[in-house]
Amino acid sequence: MLRTEGVRKSYGGVRALDECTIEVGEGTVAGLIGPNGSGKTTLFNVITGYAKAEAGNVYLAGTKITNIAPDKVFTLGIGRTFQLTRIFPTLTVMENMLVASRHARAADRKRAMAQLEFVGIAGHHAALAGTLSYGQRKLLELAYVLVADPAVMLLDEPAGGVNPSLVNYIADRIRELHAAGKTFLIVEHNMEFVMGLCDRITVLDSGTVVAAGPPDIVRTDRRVLDAYLGEDVEDST
Ligand SMILES: Nc1ncnc2c1ncn2[C@@H]1O[C@H](COP(=O)(O)OP(=O)(O)OP(=O)(O)O)[C@@H](O)[C@H]1O
Numbered sequence: 559m560l561r562t563e564g565v566r567k568s569y570g571g572v573r574a575l576d577e578c579t580i581e582v583g584e585g586t587v588a589g590l591i592g593p594n595g596s597g598k599t600t601l602f603n604v605i606t607g608y609a610k611a612e613a614g615n616v617y618l619a620g621t622k623i624t625n626i627a628p629d630k631v632f633t634l635g636i637g638r639t640f641q642l643t644r645i646f647p648t649l650t651v652m653e654n655m656l657v658a659s660r661h662a663r664a665a666d667r668k669r670a671m672a673q674l675e676f677v678g679i680a681g682h683h684a685a686l687a688g689t690l691s692y693g694q695r696k697l698l699e700l701a702y703v704l705v706a707d708p709a710v711m712l713l714d715e716p717a718g719g720v721n722p723s724l725v726n727y728i729a730d731r732i733r734e735l736h737a738a739g740k741t742f743l744i745v746e747h748n749m750e751f752v753m754g755l756c757d758r759i760t761v762l763d764s765g766t767v768v769a770a771g772p773p774d775i776v777r778t779d780r781r782v783l784d785a786y787l788g789e790d791v792e793d794s795t
């Protein structure tokens with residue numbers, strides 16, 4: 559469904575991605591893990607057009623989508639959330655939902671409200687987004703992406719900094735969307751969350767894939783343990 563092949567991306571002297579090849583099967587929940595600075599967000603940025611690959615390619619359902627603009631990637635069916643949520647704190651929750659729709663017609667509002675209900679924050683639709691808790695902001699961003707009904711969803715640390723009960727709630731929403739046929743690629747440092755949700759996990763270290771496979775295998779892989787050595791894997795920054 560989604561594939562990167564030999565992607566390379568550098569920032570100054572730092573090689574953020576080096577020959578990065580990953581594969582996300584249709585209808586799967588794939589996990590992408592690795593230590594801080596291993597290139598996870600950069601890979602999301604390359605896939606979604608926010609960063610340009612210097613080499614390699616990105617494919618969506620077999621079609622090459624390398625280095626096309628973010629809005630185009632979005633219309634092709636790849637939605638994403640950001641590690642640091644990109645909501646507008648001085649707009650209401652509903653206004654945030656409608657920023658991309660030019661006319662904010664009744665039908666748009668209705669669709670937006672349905673997604674707010676799905677993520678459980680419809681009761682806050684008239685509140686300023688800045689008053690939401692950190693976890694609720696993540697839910698707002700998720701609702702925003704869901705309105706476009708993307709086939710593939712890239713979530714960058716959906717559970718990072720979120721309180722434990724809300725983490726479980728977010729996991730359940732992902733399970734529900736997965737059951738409805740959506741494909742996910744999820745970056746997350748919370749191992750319990752990742753292991754409980756993902757069919758397959760890819761491990762990045764210094765921009766390169768060091769392991770990929772089912773959660774059980776990845777969990778005990780020596781290269782994975784090495785990559786995380788000296789790191790608190792639960793510590794999301
Ligand atoms: N816009 C940028 N400008 C300069 N360097 C960058 C930029 N984005 C990422 N990098 C560098 O690229 C490397 C990979 O960063 P990236 O954010 O992709 O890591 P990550 O795996 O998402 O880490 P974390 O788990 O902390 O979010 C790091 O060395 C980082 O400093």
Ligand SMILES: [Mg+2]
Pocket residue numbers: 598599600641
């Ligand atoms: Mg990151």
